[in-house]
Amino acid sequence: xxxxxxxxxLFVVLILLLAVGLRIDPKLVPSPLIDKPxxxxxxxxLKTPDDNIKxxxxxxxxxxxxxxxxxxxxxxAEHPLLLELSTNNEMLIYGINYKDTRTDAMxxxxxxxxxxxxxxxxxxxxxGIDLGVYGxxxxxxxxxxxxIRYKHIGPITREVLDNTILPLIEKLKASGT
Amino acid sequence: MRLLTIFSIIGCLFxxxxxxxIDTPMEFNDPATELRFKKLTxxxxxxxxxxxxxxxxxxxLAQDLRxxxxxxxxxxxxxxxxxxxxxxxxxxxxxxxPPVKNTTYLLWFGPFLMLLIAVIVIARVxxxxxxxxxxxxxxxxxxxx
Numbered sequence: 001x002x003x004x005x006x007x008x009x010l011f012v013v014l015i016l017l018l019a020v021g022l023r024i025d026p027k028l029v030p031s032p033l034i035d036k037p038x039x040x041x042x043x044x045x046l047k048t049p050d051d052n053i054k055x056x057x058x059x060x061x062x063x064x065x066x067x068x069x070x071x072x073x074x075x076x077a078e079h080p081l082l083l084e085l086s087t088n089n090e091m092l093i094y095g096i097n098y099k100d101t102r103t104d105a106m107x108x109x110x111x112x113x114x115x116x117x118x119x120x121x122x123x124x125x126x127x128g129i130d131l132g133v134y135g136x137x138x139x140x141x142x143x144x145x146x147x148i149r150y151k152h153i154g155p156i157t158r159e160v161l162d163n164t165i166l167p168l169i170e171k172l173k174a175s176g177t
Numbered sequence: 178m179r180l181l182t183i184f185s186i187i188g189c190l191f192x193x194x195x196x197x198x199i200d201t202p203m204e205f206n207d208p209a210t211e212l213r214f215k216k217l218t219x220x221x222x223x224x225x226x227x228x229x230x231x232x233x234x235x236x237x238l239a240q241d242l243r244x245x246x247x248x249x250x251x252x253x254x255x256x257x258x259x260x261x262x263x264x265x266x267x268x269x270x271x272x273x274x275p276p277v278k279n280t281t282y283l284l285w286f287g288p289f290l291m292l293l294i295a296v297i298v299i300a301r302v303x304x305x306x307x308x309x310x311x312x313x314x315x316x317x318x319x320x321x322x
Contacts, residue, residue, distance in 0.1 A: 026227060031268060039266075
């Protein structure tokens with residue numbers, strides 16, 4: 001009996017490790033920017049190129065910043081949820097249009113709807129690099145002081161919205177400062 | 178003649194295995210800077226295709242990051258500054274050799290731990306076998322020759 005114990009124990013440990021390992025998504029890289037101020041940027045607006053959006057514009061409000069592109073298929077999947085968030089929850093949503101062309105991006109918004117207060121136009125993706133963007137869509141939530149409190153990589157799902165994003169927004173809005 | 182053909186076919190297979198993914202040619206003033214750029218992009222991991230370095234990857238983001246590294250190398254930034262720039266944006270994950278700290282102990286020392294376990298297991302097995310053999314020897318001790 002005893003001689004079977006060790007192989008069995010090893011087998012069980014292996015199964016447990018595999019079970020945990022298979023649940024971890026290697027695409028999700030923890031961002032070093034959590035609890036740090038939003039990196040400064042100053043970009044022209046998508047619809048009105050003469051206007052600019054600065055990272056400092058967001059201060060004083062709880063803001064959701066969504067990095068999107070017309071060529072990004074996954075962005076379409078999350079888009080209805082952003083629209084819902086902007087209307088039902090009166091959430092202040094800004095966008096960064098990442099490595100796109102103005103015509104494509106504006107057509108895309110016309111077709112799918114525009115949940116953004118405004119979108120910044122990051123043609124060469126340099127602001128994207130500053131924000132540590134590596135897969136669109138990505139979503140950041142900043143508190144009133146402009147500190148990044150949450151980052152979601154990939155499309156927002158109903159589950160993430162209801163279980164994580166909405167409670168966090170409530171919490172951030174409730175806290176003063 | 179036939180042998181030559183075979184060898185040249187095999188040779189062709191190797192020619193393209195190690196070509197760095199430089200989409201736009203980059204110009205360097207001196208070989209030292211070029212070497213520095215090469216080394217840096219081989220040390221940094223592409224976040225889109227995670228098993229490739231920045232030097233190997235054809236992903237759009239890798240191209241952008243290569244351009245950033247190029248810009249910084251040309252501007253005369255030190256290796257340390259460039260690495261710090263990348264880590265501050267993408268975290269330790271961009272490094273193929275992450276720093277030793279709480280979260281990476283298992284990564285760094287895990288293999289040695291495995292080795293230790295393996296050595297213990299092998300030692301036990303050997304000792305058990307030795308015991309078994311000794312017992313067998315004892316049993317067979319009075320066999321007629």
